[in-house]
Amino acid sequence: MDLVERDQFAGQRVQQNLLPSSGAKIGKLSFDYRILPSLILSGDSIEFVELSDGRVVFYIADVSGHGAAGALVSVLVKGICAGLMTDIEKKVLEHPSSVLEALNSALRNFDIDQHVTMFLGILDPKNNELHFSNAAHFPAPILMADQSLDYLEFGSLPLGIYQSPDYQSKSLHLPNEYTIVMFSDGVLETMDQPTIKDKEERLQLLVKSGKRDVDSLAKELGIDGARNAPDDIAIFTITSSGR
Amino acid sequence: MGTILFAQVENVQVLKLSGDVRVTLGPTISRYLESIGEDTELKSIIIDLTEAIGIDSTSLGLLAKISLRSQEFLKVLPTIVSTNVDVTRILHSMGFERVFLIVEDTDLCCEQMGELPTSVVSEPELREQVLEAHRVLMGLNKSNEMQFKDLVEALEKEKSALSGQADAKPPRYAHGC
Numbered sequence: 355m356d357l358v359e360r361d362q363f364a365g366q367r368v369q370q371n372l373l374p375s376s377g378a379k380i381g382k383l384s385f386d387y388r389i390l391p392s393l394i395l396s397g398d399s400i401e402f403v404e405l406s407d408g409r410v411v412f413y414i415a416d417v418s419g420h421g422a423a424g425a426l427v428s429v430l431v432k433g434i435c436a437g438l439m440t441d442i443e444k445k446v447l448e449h450p451s452s453v454l455e456a457l458n459s460a461l462r463n464f465d466i467d468q469h470v471t472m473f474l475g476i477l478d479p480k481n482n483e484l485h486f487s488n489a490a491h492f493p494a495p496i497l498m499a500d501q502s503l504d505y506l507e508f509g510s511l512p513l514g515i516y517q518s519p520d521y522q523s524k525s526l527h528l529p530n531e532y533t534i535v536m537f538s539d540g541v542l543e544t545m546d547q548p549t550i551k552d553k554e555e556r557l558q559l560l561v562k563s564g565k566r567d568v569d570s571l572a573k574e575l576g577i578d579g580a581r582n583a584p585d586d587i588a589i590f591t592i593t594s595s596g597r
Numbered sequence: 598m599g600t601i602l603f604a605q606v607e608n609v610q611v612l613k614l615s616g617d618v619r620v621t622l623g624p625t626i627s628r629y630l631e632s633i634g635e636d637t638e639l640k641s642i643i644i645d646l647t648e649a650i651g652i653d654s655t656s657l658g659l660l661a662k663i664s665l666r667s668q669e670f671l672k673v674l675p676t677i678v679s680t681n682v683d684v685t686r687i688l689h690s691m692g693f694e695r696v697f698l699i700v701e702d703t704d705l706c707c708e709q710m711g712e713l714p715t716s717v718v719s720e721p722e723l724r725e726q727v728l729e730a731h732r733v734l735m736g737l738n739k740s741n742e743m744q745f746k747d748l749v750e751a752l753e754k755e756k757s758a759l760s761g762q763a764d765a766k767p768p769r770y771a772h773g774c
Contacts, residue, residue, distance in 0.1 A: 416654070418654035418655050418657070418658045419620065419654065419655050467658070468658065469654075469658045469661065471654075471691075490690060490691045490692055492687070492690035492691075493690075508689075508690060509689055509690055509691075509692050510692045511661075511691065511692035511695065511696070512658075512661070512691060512692070515658065515661050515662065515665065516661075516665070516696070519692075539654075549682060549683050550682075550683040550686050550687070551682065551683075551686065585653075
């Protein structure tokens with residue numbers, strides 16, 4: 355192993371240590387994820403943080419490009435978000451759209467070429483409310499609840515480019531048991547279906563057929579082994595077991 | 598591997614991105630991006646993605662910046678012509694319908710572009726604008742080229758007959774990396 359590679363793996367360990375633990379539980383919620391870098395470092399990242407009032411802030415984010423540059427920006431995003439948590443807690447930033455707008459302004463202060471796509475949610479387990487907003491994250495997260503499947507928000511502008519991206523927040527009342535499944539767009543590149551629409555339908559079908567845990571999804575999608583893919587891949591699930 | 602073609606017809610620039618548009622084309626798109634604002638006569642930008650089969654996030658970011666610069670210097674949204682449903686889906690996933698005029702149907706594009714402001718220009722100006730619009734459309738794809746070739750030639754002939762000189766400039770093309 356050469357010097358640069360050793361250096362990259364040292365960076366990978368830092369990156370992994372900065373992520374929350376997969377398999378973590380917060381009350382009735384379980385958080386599982388897998389991030390597969392295309393090289394060694396990843397521009398894809400996820401986050402979940404419990405606030406003192408019991409609400410949980412989570413996101414899945416994809417920095418444009420991949421590798422070390424993407425990884426550095428993903429750490430910057432995490433840092434900015436950590437700084438915003440107090441304002442979310444105090445409800446100075448009450449809605450996910452306000453959080454995305456604050457993050458967008460902060461990122462624009464840095465002269466970086468990358469932009470970031472992010473789906474950000476705030477879950478309130480006390481009343482089963484989900485508030486969410488999307489900044490161009492694709493594919494749209496899937497919500498499986500009461501045997502029915504829905505796409506959560508699709509589209510809107512990415513973070514870090516526009517002065518006033520004007521994000522929208524939406525809210526949903528969830529049943530006691532549900533699963534939210536999030537992917538980064540790298541997953542689409544490993545799939546064989548001819549069009550993106552077919553790939554999105556395939557993901558939907560997998561989730562509907564009961565493949566809602568990260569391990570089965572990774573296995574079904576053939577991304578559980580070693581790989582050298584063109585883009586980073588992230589899968590992130592949140593499951594509420596009821597009670 | 599993707600390619601970039603560039604054409605300028607009068608005050609309209611057309612950037613045609615074909616194939617798999619990936620990070621390798623980035624430096625070329627970046628150089629183009631920097632140039633927006635240098636040509637003070639430039640009126641609008643058309644990005645032709647009709648022959649693109651894929652586009653990566655880095656290239657999307659650069660397109661987003663082209664939109665910003667177009668809004669800043671030209672005061673108009675640039676147009677994207679996209680007929681590949683996968684590419685169009687990706688453009689919408691990035692909210693590009695808010696920062697570009699996305700034309701998904703080239704027939705529709707022809708009609709829209711034919712509707713130039715006829716009431717405010719003189720006849721020679723109008724002829725020139727129609728000619729310009731069709732020259733741009735010819736550059737967009739092969740079927741357009743066939744469709745408008747005769748019309749453009751006829752207009753050019755008529756124009757040079759009227760002005761007594763053949764000053765119709767052919768589009769300039771430059772290859773990207």
